[in-house]
Amino acid sequence: MERSDVVIRLPQPGQERPRIAVILVGGRSPLRVRWEDDGVEEDVVLDSRHKLAARGSLRYSWLLDPATVGDKIRSDPAWAIIRSIEDGLRLDARGHQELLGTYGIGLAVANAAWLEARKRLMKRDDIVMDRKRRYIWKPPTSAVPLAEPAEPEPIIPPEAQSEDSSAGARVADTQSAEAVQAVPEGGGLPDLADLLRGAAQTPLRSGMTLGRLSDTDLGNLLGELGEDQLAGGAALLVAVPRHLPELHPLGPEHVTVAADDALLRAAAGEVEAVAGDADLHAAAVWMLRRLSAEVLTPVAVGPLGRVLRVVAPGAEPTDLHAGLQLLAKLLSMANLAEASTAPSEAIADAASALPLRPGNGRAAVIAAVARLWPDRVAEAMWWRGASLTDVVACADGGLGSVTSLKAVGERVIRPLVKAELDAAGTRRGLSLLLGLPAEFARQLPDDAVAAMFRRIGRDDPTVRGWVDALADTEGADALRRELDEARTAVEAAMVRADAGEREAADLRGRAERLEEMLRGQHEEAVGLRAAQERQVRIDVVRAMADLAAEVEELAADHAGSDVLVDRVRAIAAGSGLEPIGVAGADTAFDPAVHKPIAGRPAPGSQVSVIRPGYRWRTADDVVLMSKASVLGQ
Structure with missing residues (x-):
């Protein structure tokens, strides 16, 4: 555990702020800590209330002020990813997306944030990717190598581009000689500017040229790429026919993203222009390994099919399987307009080079063809050799x-x-x-x-x-008789089933009618009970209104207190209320109806009534409404 790690105790209801503790003894939980606000030491267990964080990190700031930092993360989740990398977290794409989930960011927003963060990371010299596809922060002066290209996380496919295969072939014819001469005859490094100019037109031959260089020379050649040259440098590496060394500043995401529709279209023109060139085919195979369905669009179906058809005879089954799987995925993404220019014969030729097996690339292509061209999937070219x-x-x-x-x-x-x-x-x-x-x-x-x-x-x-x-005729006749008997039994069973269905329908109807009756009775009872409760409330309020009016009338007539008490008791008696005692009178203490104001009088002892109580007498019940307040003598 690093010294910068601290324990944060989240505030409970009624507390104003979190508490921070320095870790004295680390290792396994519980941890021995000292609280910074009061210096008290104690053992704490990391749980829902106690969190571990590196001081100054994004997690540290979020735990201390979740509202402010949470707003910042929600407004720019890509910033949160880059900040986490700068904090030293070594996570892959999924790990960063799950981390955003702990900050309350949904999966769709997290995925989009990762795409935006990658764009920003490409411009950072101090953040690189290791062999496990995890981004790592390094000092800006360090040249950290990059891992072999791997399949990137999902990104939004670029807008479809128009395909012109014949133009691609013509460009390949005119550019190939220049690309091959990129390596000087006397040794040394080829001219980077010449390579960058030819990468988009002859990506395969550019890859072949770089493939002849040593890892050191390749790193030296590409090490001085400017920020505006990264895309072109990545295009140079797409078709290098061997495993790439760890290079800086190019990362695997640059190489994979560079393998787009236009580059694939140019490669198709190259392989079709020169027949039987094994080195060119090897470069094409390595290019296929670096393709990604998240970068290519359905427009790439045609060029991909053309490349696969040329290289299929000499390609490894695993490479052919992967290429056909990618082709099937692009076909499933295409609409009829995009697929109308796809060379179906080339696709079928490429697929036919792989045996038809469950789940392999050829089966995937046939399934995609059935969805896209259901009227053409029965053509013999898709099933050739099966x-x-x-x-x-x-x-x-x-x-x-x-x-x-x-x-x-x-x-x-x-x-x-x-x-x-x-x-x-x-x-x-x-x-x-x-x-x-x-x-x-x-x-x-x-x-x-x-x-x-x-x-x-x-x-x-x-x-x-x-x-x-x-x-055997007799046996056949016996079978026919058994068949007739079975049919008769089936018909009888169907008749019984129909009768049972009718009876079930009748029972369902009766049940529905009974349910409707019960619902109506319930609603009527509820309405009656509500009316009764309302009437009770009205009666109570009316009695209170009569009492208030009587008191006000007597007060206006300047009636004495005795008259006022008599009139109030008369109104109370009209509502069934009986007084318990008379204010000022002495009586024997009865705990059932008396409540002492002070002391604990013995039952039967003399007490003075301070305030009378009341009981409500109905036809069949007596309810004690309030006890009389008494004071012992």
């Missing part, structure tokens, strides 16, 4: 919605089933066909299945016995 076993496995592994399409069943599944049916010559082949899923089995012609049984039965006694049993 066997019936492959398609059945993919139907169970995610392509079920595609294989269940009528057009796919007729144009893809039926030819595969027929070919398998014609080739079946053993009981094993027979069992494969009979075990097909429903949408596949529907494509089996009845006469062809019967012919297959007879053909296999010639050499297989077991199958021949099945054929003879199936051809």
Whole structure:
């Protein structure tokens, strides 16, 4: 634990401010601390009330003044991310987004804040990324290397750009020679300005040029990039055909973001312009590894498909799988207008280079094609080289919605089933066909299945016995009778079910009527009770009004106190109130109806009535309203 760590005790209701304690003995909780305001030492346990924070950090400020600092964080959450990095927190993207959640920032706002923070971080020389994709604050003078590019966090795709593949190919033809000559013949470093000028037109050859440099030379070449040259420098690295060294000031986010639609379109022109160039294909494969669906837009479907078609024959299955997965994701993002210019043949050629397997890139492309072009997914080019076993496995592994399409069943599944049916010559082949899923089995012609049984039965006694049993007329008649009986039983069950449904409907109607009656009675009872309660209140208020009017009338007539008391008691008696004692009179103490003002008189002892009490007598009950106040003699 660092010396700058302190414990903050959050204020409880009624307290004005948090308390801060210096940690004397750290390690595991409880911690031995000394409170700064009074110097008292005690052991505290880190819990919902006691928080650990580095003095001067964002968390420290927020715990001391959550209102002011919270407003600042909500107004600029990206600032909070950068401030946390400067505080020494080493978190990846998700960690920073979750940290914002502790400050009350929602997930959507946190995601947008991370994107904004990354833009600001790209302009900071003192904040770099380590191998675990965590941003770290370093002194501005240190040149901290950067990790190998990794897939960035989600960002908003840029606006779609128009594609012109033929123009890209022409540019590749005219620029390739200049790019290859970027490395001086006598050794030394190539001219950075020339490389930057050619990066956007010939990204693959620019990558090949930099790939020939040592890590040291590559770092020296790019180490002097200005802030306005970072984007171009990143574009140079997109297609370097090897693992990148740790470079400063470029980070993996620069390289990934640089691999955009335009760069991919230029790469497509390069690989199509020169056939069979293994080095160029290697650069294209490394470029594919650095692509991100969060940077590319659906417009990149065409260039990506063209690049994949060229490099697919020599690409590793894992690279081809990843490229096709990316292509499928872009297809799922595209609308019909964006996909109208996509070269479907190139995409199909690239996909066909990978065997059709459940969950792989080729299956993902077929699923995306079915969503985007449902009328074209049954074309043979998408299923080229796939066997019936492959398609059945993919139907169970995610392509079920595609294989269940009528057009796919007729144009893809039926030819595969027929070919398998014609080739079946053993009981094993027979069992494969009979075990097909429903949408596949529907494509089996009845006469062809019967012919297959007879053909296999010639050499297989077991199958021949099945054929003879199936051809047995008596057995067939018995099966038909059983079928008729089953149908009759089903019809009877349906009649009973209909009767039960009608009876259930009648019971539901009766229940609804009873419920309505109960609801009406309840509402009537509630209304009656409210009216009764209102009448009681009116009666009470009326009695009070009569009493007030009587008193005022007697006071106006200058009546004596005896007259006033008699009249008030008469009004009280009219409401069923009976007095308990008379003010000034002596009586025997009764704790049931008397309340002593002082002392504790014994029951039966003489006391003086200071203020009378009252009891309310009804037809069937007597209620003590108030006890008489008495004073012992």
